[in-house]
Amino acid sequence: MGKVMTGARMIVEALKREGVEVIFGYPGGAVIDIYDELYKTEGIHHVLVRHEQGAAHAADGFARSTGRVGVALVTSGPGATNTVTGIATAYMDSIPIVVLTGQVPTKLIGNDAFQEVDTTGITRPITKHNFLVKKIEDLPRILKAAFYIAKTGRPGPVVVDLPKDVQQAKGEFDYPEEIHLRSYNPVYEPHMRQIERAYQLLEKAERPVFLIGGGVISSGAAPEVLELAERLNLPVTMTLMGLGGFPGDHHQSLGMLGMHGTYYANMAVANCDVLLAVGARFDDRVTGRVDAFAPMAKIIHIDIDPTSIQKNVKVDVPIVGDCKRSLQRLLEVVKEVGQPKKYWQERFKDWWEQIEIWRKRYPLSYKYDPNVIKPQFVIEKLYEMTKGEAIIATEVGQNQMWAAQFYKFKKPRTLITSGGLGTMGFGFPAAIGAQMGNPEKLVIDIAGDGSIQMNIQEMATAMQERLPIKVIILNNGYLGMVRQWQELFYERRYSQVSMAVQPDFVKLAEAYGAFGMRITKPEEVEPALKKILEMNTLCVLDVIIAPEEGVFPMVPAGKATTEMILV
Amino acid sequence: MAERKCTLSVLVENTPGALARIAGLFSGRGFNIDSLCVAETLDPTLSHLTLVTRGDDQIIEQIIKQLRRLIDVYKVVDVTEEGDYVEREMALIKVRAEKENREEIMRICEIFRCKIVDVSPKTYVVEVTGDQNKLQAVIDLLKPMGIKEIVRTGTIAMKREKKTA
Numbered sequence: 001m002g003k004v005m006t007g008a009r010m011i012v013e014a015l016k017r018e019g020v021e022v023i024f025g026y027p028g029g030a031v032i033d034i035y036d037e038l039y040k041t042e043g044i045h046h047v048l049v050r051h052e053q054g055a056a057h058a059a060d061g062f063a064r065s066t067g068r069v070g071v072a073l074v075t076s077g078p079g080a081t082n083t084v085t086g087i088a089t090a091y092m093d094s095i096p097i098v099v100l101t102g103q104v105p106t107k108l109i110g111n112d113a114f115q116e117v118d119t120t121g122i123t124r125p126i127t128k129h130n131f132l133v134k135k136i137e138d139l140p141r142i143l144k145a146a147f148y149i150a151k152t153g154r155p156g157p158v159v160v161d162l163p164k165d166v167q168q169a170k171g172e173f174d175y176p177e178e179i180h181l182r183s184y185n186p187v188y189e190p191h192m193r194q195i196e197r198a199y200q201l202l203e204k205a206e207r208p209v210f211l212i213g214g215g216v217i218s219s220g221a222a223p224e225v226l227e228l229a230e231r232l233n234l235p236v237t238m239t240l241m242g243l244g245g246f247p248g249d250h251h252q253s254l255g256m257l258g259m260h261g262t263y264y265a266n267m268a269v270a271n272c273d274v275l276l277a278v279g280a281r282f283d284d285r286v287t288g289r290v291d292a293f294a295p296m297a298k299i300i301h302i303d304i305d306p307t308s309i310q311k312n313v314k315v316d317v318p319i320v321g322d323c324k325r326s327l328q329r330l331l332e333v334v335k336e337v338g339q340p341k342k343y344w345q346e347r348f349k350d351w352w353e354q355i356e357i358w359r360k361r362y363p364l365s366y367k368y369d370p371n372v373i374k375p376q377f378v379i380e381k382l383y384e385m386t387k388g389e390a391i392i393a394t395e396v397g398q399n400q401m402w403a404a405q406f407y408k409f410k411k412p413r414t415l416i417t418s419g420g421l422g423t424m425g426f427g428f429p430a431a432i433g434a435q436m437g438n439p440e441k442l443v444i445d446i447a448g449d450g451s452i453q454m455n456i457q458e459m460a461t462a463m464q465e466r467l468p469i470k471v472i473i474l475n476n477g478y479l480g481m482v483r484q485w486q487e488l489f490y491e492r493r494y495s496q497v498s499m500a501v502q503p504d505f506v507k508l509a510e511a512y513g514a515f516g517m518r519i520t521k522p523e524e525v526e527p528a529l530k531k532i533l534e535m536n537t538l539c540v541l542d543v544i545i546a547p548e549e550g551v552f553p554m555v556p557a558g559k560a561t562t563e564m565i566l567v
Numbered sequence: 568m569a570e571r572k573c574t575l576s577v578l579v580e581n582t583p584g585a586l587a588r589i590a591g592l593f594s595g596r597g598f599n600i601d602s603l604c605v606a607e608t609l610d611p612t613l614s615h616l617t618l619v620t621r622g623d624d625q626i627i628e629q630i631i632k633q634l635r636r637l638i639d640v641y642k643v644v645d646v647t648e649e650g651d652y653v654e655r656e657m658a659l660i661k662v663r664a665e666k667e668n669r670e671e672i673m674r675i676c677e678i679f680r681c682k683i684v685d686v687s688p689k690t691y692v693v694e695v696t697g698d699q700n701k702l703q704a705v706i707d708l709l710k711p712m713g714i715k716e717i718v719r720t721g722t723i724a725m726k727r728e729k730k731t732a
């Protein structure tokens with residue numbers, strides 16, 4: 001028999017059992033009982049955000065950077081609705097978070113009670129699963145299930161809606177050690193027959209490409225990716241979510257593919273005869289016009305989620321399974337057959353020569369300007385000075401793409417970016433979560449002047465927690481990415497993209513007690529970066545950049561990925 | 568690719584949100600639902616759902632996979648896949664039954680093995696069970712007499728067992 005306790009106590013106990021040490025939240029009437037228990041509890045650190053969207057993003061950033069489940073706690077009604085963007089962001093990128101929301105007492109549900117919203121109804125399409133707890137007896141099992149569902153299979157956000165009377169009711173706390181859900185059985189182990197078919201395609205390939213996505217990061221498959229790529233001499237390209245899944249500075253890395261991918265990655269994919277795609281879902285930003293995507297290729301697709309396979313592109317060898325285990329099996333076959341290294345070197349020699357021609361023809365580049373700071377230059381310098389080892393969160397827009405292109409992510413979980421939903425305002429609170437999860441590491445938010453203002457209130461949170469996050473604003477005075485589209489496709493009609501009035505970011509940082517600094521000239525970049533990297537406090541570096549700099553290459557939406565606009 | 572009709576037999580956890588999840592999946596992803604029938608099963612913790620939808624093979628594959636992905640969905644079977652299944656629907660048809668029509672209505676009912684389940688001075692309520700073709704035939708025949716109201720259950724379906732070992 002379990003100990004008798006209140007629902008609120010059970011929630012805190014469950015968090016402990018799940019090994020949760022930090023949660024992000026904001027109190028209110030419908031969760032005051034849980035906050036009362038937190039007050040009495042040692043070992044769970046609560047980070048008080050300044051807006052509930054920040055709590056969801058911070059939990060997300062914590063999860064992305066550590067691989068553990070992130071937890072947010074908010075009140076009913078507006079507290080819950082404020083987390084919606086954060087939940088959707090996590091959902092689109094398959095990030096495991098558990099969001100605990102307060103709810104009005106069960107007998108008031110449906111009455112339009114004060115601060116009542118249908119939280120499970122609102123979040124149903126943006127969660128992996130959600131629960132409304134109606135009885136105290138169900139609470140331990142549901143909490144266990146919530147964590148289990150969030151982190152297993154294809155991970156994702158889970159919402160648990162907690163009516164106030166359930167928090168106050170008393171019951172027995174029997175927390176299950178394990179849980180089995182008969183209707184939820186993710187498949188981890190791939191079909192060996194399919195793995196063998198995949199190998200046969202690779203062995204006969206002439207122009208293979210290895211494409212990796214976010215699934216490689218979430219399943220921890222980076223070591224297997226490296227081993228397979230090196231052994232078979234495969235060119236590797238990454239989706240935005242896959243960056244860090246293979247070392248960006250490795251000579252076999254072609255960098256990112258897709259809309260703002262490298263010329264050589266897109267050319268390689270367009271001309272390959274076998275595409276080995278692992279943990280990627282063929283988003284439209286990656287494929288461009290679908291019928292022109294890898295038109296000559298036999299596609300092998302490994303993914304834990306069967307719905308990702310055959311959804312956007314036609315796949316020849318579908319493999320449902322965990323990315324890591326599937327690659328391990330594939331490596332077993334590789335070793336069993338035992339083709340010598342020379343076989344793969346010889347086999348793909350011509351292909352590599354072709355790729356090197358593309359790489360030399362249009363390397364990732366920009367025009368350096370001694371009079372004005374180019375954003376790419378800032379990222380390059382940052383990469384050099386941090387040796388590619390910082391955790392980089394980004395906002396959304398041009399800043400995000402420059403970071404993805406010019407920072408050569410070496411390790412998994414070092415790029416924290418909203419890929420699927422493209423949420424402006426994500427980066428800074430996500431950096432807070434990442435810094436909470438990685439107190440020893442350097443955490444940087446590469447921001448745009450537009451995006452940073454969407455959750456700038458979290459500066460107070462970072463200060464309260466004494467987090468030495470470095471915010472680097474690539475300040476072009478524009479909603480730059482939208483401006484770039486208007487420039488290229490709308491005859492320069494710059495409709496509502498100029499941020500004519502902006503706060504003085506330096507003074508703003510100072511107002512929050514942080515360090516602020518502005519630079520306007522290229523020669524200031526290095527010293528300024530050096531200065532903030534050495535400081536042990538929240539820093540905001542306002543970098544005034546060339547206002548109309550663009551992100552290139554660019555594949556216009558709906559075009560084939562070979563129809564790139566180059567610098 | 569050619570569109571086909573597809574009847575899915577779905578077992579789901581008997582929880583409050585389950586039906587909303589399925590309905591939301593169809594509306595959110597732009598899939599069609601032609602009909603939907605929900606009822607209990609012998610196991611009170613599971614509900615059974617028969618869902619008729621349309622699409623080309625790729626869409627139907629997606630629909631099935633997306634359904635299976637829902638945490639509350641226990642089992643999905645494409646009943647129409649192998650072609651060997653029974654399908655039934657019931658309709659209640661309130662038809663104008665003036666004196667001159669009554670015999671004709673009763674004759675139709677006899678031929679199609681329908682039942683007259685309610686009689687008023689001016690109307691009959693006809694109960695018809697069968698596959699969609701049969702229901703359509705009865706409706707077409709009764710139409711000239713004046714149908715006042717129709718209520719249909721939506722299709723339920725079941726795979727046939729193999730006849731040979």
Ligand SMILES: Cc1ncc(C[n+]2csc(CCOP(=O)(O)OP(=O)(O)O)c2C)c(N)n1
Binds near residue numbers: 422451476481
């Ligand atoms: C919440 C949200 N609103 C709108 C958009 C559309 N959007 C995409 S990029 C962008 C401009 C971002 O401006 P800024 O943060 O200054 O970044 P820049 O592109 O200038 O680097 C906008 C408005 C979005 N992605 N997210």
Ligand SMILES: [Mg+2]
Binds near residue numbers: 448450474475476
């Ligand atoms: Mg900007």
